[in-house]
Amino acid sequence: MGAEVSSVVDLAGDLAGRYRRTESSGGTVDPAVAQADLDAVLRDGYVILADLLTPEELAEIRREVRPLLDRTGRNNFEGHATQRVYSLLNKTRSCDRVVAHPRVLALLDRLLMPNYLLSMIQAINITPGEAAQMLHTDDGFYPLPRPRKALSAATIWAVDDFTAENGATDIVLGSHAWGNRLPADTDERVPVVMPAGSCVFFLGTLWHGGGANHSPAPRLALTAQYCEPWLRPQEAFTLSTPHDIVRAVSEDIRRMLGYSIHPPFIGQVNGMHPKRLLKTDVPEDD
Numbered sequence: 001m002g003a004e005v006s007s008v009v010d011l012a013g014d015l016a017g018r019y020r021r022t023e024s025s026g027g028t029v030d031p032a033v034a035q036a037d038l039d040a041v042l043r044d045g046y047v048i049l050a051d052l053l054t055p056e057e058l059a060e061i062r063r064e065v066r067p068l069l070d071r072t073g074r075n076n077f078e079g080h081a082t083q084r085v086y087s088l089l090n091k092t093r094s095c096d097r098v099v100a101h102p103r104v105l106a107l108l109d110r111l112l113m114p115n116y117l118l119s120m121i122q123a124i125n126i127t128p129g130e131a132a133q134m135l136h137t138d139d140g141f142y143p144l145p146r147p148r149k150a151l152s153a154a155t156i157w158a159v160d161d162f163t164a165e166n167g168a169t170d171i172v173l174g175s176h177a178w179g180n181r182l183p184a185d186t187d188e189r190v191p192v193v194m195p196a197g198s199c200v201f202f203l204g205t206l207w208h209g210g211g212a213n214h215s216p217a218p219r220l221a222l223t224a225q226y227c228e229p230w231l232r233p234q235e236a237f238t239l240s241t242p243h244d245i246v247r248a249v250s251e252d253i254r255r256m257l258g259y260s261i262h263p264p265f266i267g268q269v270n271g272m273h274p275k276r277l278l279k280t281d282v283p284e285d286d
């Protein structure tokens, strides 16, 4: 009997000739730190990564993102008193650090397959008077029954301090391990209280939602979400990101935007590596 493989990916390996797989900056994180983060995520479904952004980085995010907050949500999910900015990578470079923070990548490297993708990057500003958002999971739109491994992971970054009053993200403890059950009224919503510059990293299977804002001030956050490389991301970044932006971002972000191959062939362009598009904007034949 032949050796066992978990998928054809193991058989094929990296078939690319010129554009080989690139290493994630998660590799720069102390393995003991990454392991402790991973242990917490696997046990609790989430971990709070405290104080990852400097005051200067936070100030730049506020300066760049606040002027983009020009509309409120269109439905109960987006929130009628919540402002959202999508496609942030096309509008500012200030959020790049959040999208590809090494502590986050180190966790993703351990939870998802290589060449996992960015699924979403948006700003969420919950303004005073907003009601609690409906509880949901971030990988629930992939129609595979639970319980199962998470197909995605998310971060929510506090740009303002997250408090129990101002709309800190609520989570349902232990819900990452549930089967197909839905939250009940008796399931407690626990606010993720954390200082600005911190993020909560959680599995796509964890039930959560934006909190109600009972404070007099808005609560600004960024959320970056990531999915397995064989799934369709929520935002179609390969369609929406101009090539000059793809060239301008870091290799970590470029790879997560879809300029990478899930072996042997997922993500190809005309039978070639998608990075060839960045050289000439026209797929080459060689």
Ligand SMILES: O=C(O)CCC(=O)C(=O)O
Binding pocket: 077, 124, 133, 156, 167, 168, 169, 170, 208, 209, 210, 211, 221
């Ligand atoms: O803003 C938050 O705290 C959470 C929002 C959220 O989970 C979502 O809109 O998908």
